[in-house]
Amino acid sequence: MSELLQTELCGIKLNTPIFAASGTFGFGEEFENFVDLKRLGGVMVKCITLKPRRGNDGIRITETPSGMLNAIGLENPGVETFLTKILPRIKDKMNVVVNVSGSSVEDYGELARMLDVDGVAAIELNISCPNVKDGGIIFGTDARQAAKVTAAAKKATKKPVIVKLSPNVTDITTIARACEAAGADCLSLINTLMGMEINVQTWRTTLGNLTGGLSGGAIKPVAVRMVWQTAQAVNIPIIGMGGIRSAEDAAEFFLAGAAAVAVGTANFAEPSVTMKIADDLETYLRGFGLKNIRELVGRLKT
Numbered sequence: 001m002s003e004l005l006q007t008e009l010c011g012i013k014l015n016t017p018i019f020a021a022s023g024t025f026g027f028g029e030e031f032e033n034f035v036d037l038k039r040l041g042g043v044m045v046k047c048i049t050l051k052p053r054r055g056n057d058g059i060r061i062t063e064t065p066s067g068m069l070n071a072i073g074l075e076n077p078g079v080e081t082f083l084t085k086i087l088p089r090i091k092d093k094m095n096v097v098v099n100v101s102g103s104s105v106e107d108y109g110e111l112a113r114m115l116d117v118d119g120v121a122a123i124e125l126n127i128s129c130p131n132v133k134d135g136g137i138i139f140g141t142d143a144r145q146a147a148k149v150t151a152a153a154k155k156a157t158k159k160p161v162i163v164k165l166s167p168n169v170t171d172i173t174t175i176a177r178a179c180e181a182a183g184a185d186c187l188s189l190i191n192t193l194m195g196m197e198i199n200v201q202t203w204r205t206t207l208g209n210l211t212g213g214l215s216g217g218a219i220k221p222v223a224v225r226m227v228w229q230t231a232q233a234v235n236i237p238i239i240g241m242g243g244i245r246s247a248e249d250a251a252e253f254f255l256a257g258a259a260a261v262a263v264g265t266a267n268f269a270e271p272s273v274t275m276k277i278a279d280d281l282e283t284y285l286r287g288f289g290l291k292n293i294r295e296l297v298g299r300l301k302t
């Protein structure tokens, strides 16, 4: 592995600062034939809840200009099955970041406690899912609630706690500061932007859930802006995401202040895209005479 991209985040050694974003990469093993999983910083696995969930009814994904709208509804097998059946299979293959969602502060504490086990590199609190009523969005849009959830998780685990922020707020820095003050080790942003599509022939929404989360290339400028604002507001590291499809896209996030990035929607179109981004990012760094990715972080000139 090239030293150019080797870095560290919350005490976790990363071969590259490129993660796979939650909900777009299954449990990682589905991508084994396309990606060298050890070359990823880690895989943020599909969101886990206390009880299994079957997700939303009807159409769950639709393509939009330069992006997609999804309302999966947090379908997952539940934490017990994850711990007994899935984690043992994947834990030696990659850095496993477990994305969790709850409908109460206590749920997040309980999930963090249960996941404080060997093979889990970090826990990512999804306080920002816009697609289910109890999907945490309420925690992600209210600074006091966000702090409570963060504190509950921190109390329950020794693992690094990453809080995933919602872009569906007026001022993301208020929430970011509240999470940092409550003990968050890292922030990840952004989750999807709430959107909607209407079929003008049927006069119904395309998605069964009526609204969904917009992701992909279309949201990148919003995400870069929010990462930049958040990087000015906090001292903990940031994992930037939203519309990354190339090394140049990733470089924007590093310049804005992200210590690492995650790739989501682009994996659907090109399952090996993270490897191409890693290769091209090395070339990009060499082109500027940089010895390590850390030399790019926060270097935006204003």
Ligand SMILES: Cc1cc2nc3c(=O)[nH]c(=O)nc-3n(C[C@H](O)[C@H](O)[C@H](O)COP(=O)(O)O)c2cc1C
Pocket (backbone or CB within 6 Å): 021, 022, 023, 024, 046, 047, 070, 072, 074, 099, 126, 129, 164, 190, 191, 192, 214, 215, 216, 217, 219, 241, 242, 243, 244, 262, 263, 264, 265, 266
């Ligand atoms: C189909 C789909 C499912 C997702 N599921 C989750 C999830 O379970 N938990 C979560 O925190 N984010 C989830 N996300 C959000 C992504 O992890 C990411 O934050 C967002 O899509 C922006 O990145 P992108 O534009 O590269 O996809 C999902 C996104 C998509 C497209």
